[in-house]
Amino acid sequence: MEPPQGPQSGGHRGREAHRRPVDACRTGNLPQRERSGDQPVSEQDEHDATDLMAAFDAVVRANASLVxxxxxxxxxxxxxxxxxxxxxxxxxxxxxxxxxxxxxTSGAVTNMVDRLSTAGLLERTPNPSDRRGSLLRLRPAGEDVVADYRERYAAMLRAVDSGHRGDLHAVLNDLATGLFQQAATADPATPDSTS
Incomplete structure (x- = not known):
C-alpha cells in the first residue's frame, strides 16, 4: 500500500526523479511538533526542518565515508x-x-598508540612535566597521512562558492555549538532528554 500523499507526508511524487541525493533522505510523515511557547509549527517550517535534517544527514554520511x-x-x-x-x-x-x-579508555588508546607507533606514524617521547607519562608526536609518515586528510577537506571547501564561504563558516560554527550543547544535555539513560 502506498503511503498517503498529503501536506504532512512530504508527498511530492512528481519531483522524485529529479531530487538531489540530499532530498532523497526525506522521512515523509512527521508529526506536528510544538515549539516552546505553544506556537504550532507550520507545515512550511516542518518541511524546511525536514529538508535541513536531510541535508545535515547527507553531510554526516559523506563525512563518515570520506573518513x-x-x-x-x-x-x-x-x-x-x-x-x-x-x-x-x-x-x-x-x-x-x-x-x-x-x-x-586508556587501555584502548594504549593499544591504538602501539599500532600507530609500529606503523611508523607517531612516536612516544618522555613527558618532561610527568616522568611516568609520555608525549605523542607525529613522525613524517603520520604527517603525510594528516596532510592528505587536510588536502581532501580543503578541496571540498574550495568547491564551495567563495561568495558563500562566510555564511558557511557561520553556519558550521552554529552547528558545532548546537551539537556540543545537545551532547552536554543529552542523558544517555533518558530516551528524550531534550525537554
Whole structure:
C-alpha cells in the first residue's frame, strides 16, 4: 500500500526523479511538533526542518565515508586517523588527552598508540612535566597521512562558492555549538532528554 500523499507526508511524487541525493533522505510523515511557547509549527517550517535534517544527514554520511576511505588508505582505524589529526593540531598530545578527545579508555588508546607507533606514524617521547607519562608526536609518515586528510577537506571547501564561504563558516560554527550543547544535555539513560 502506498503511503498517503498529503501536506504532512512530504508527498511530492512528481519531483522524485529529479531530487538531489540530499532530498532523497526525506522521512515523509512527521508529526506536528510544538515549539516552546505553544506556537504550532507550520507545515512550511516542518518541511524546511525536514529538508535541513536531510541535508545535515547527507553531510554526516559523506563525512563518515570520506573518513573511512582516508583511514583505509592510511591503513589505520578511523579513531587512529582522528588521533593523528588531533596530535597534528596540538603539536603533541598525551595519551590521556587523546583518550578524552576520542572518548576511549586508556587501555584502548594504549593499544591504538602501539599500532600507530609500529606503523611508523607517531612516536612516544618522555613527558618532561610527568616522568611516568609520555608525549605523542607525529613522525613524517603520520604527517603525510594528516596532510592528505587536510588536502581532501580543503578541496571540498574550495568547491564551495567563495561568495558563500562566510555564511558557511557561520553556519558550521552554529552547528558545532548546537551539537556540543545537545551532547552536554543529552542523558544517555533518558530516551528524550531534550525537554
Amino acid at each position: 573511512a576511505q582516508l583511514s583505509a588508505r592510511a591503513g589505520v582505524h578511523e579513531s587512529g586517523l582522528r588521533a593523528l589529526v588531533l596530535i597534528s593540531d596540538t603539536g603533541y598530545s598525551t595519551p590521556t588527552e587523546v583518550a578524552g578527545f576520542l572518548g576511549l
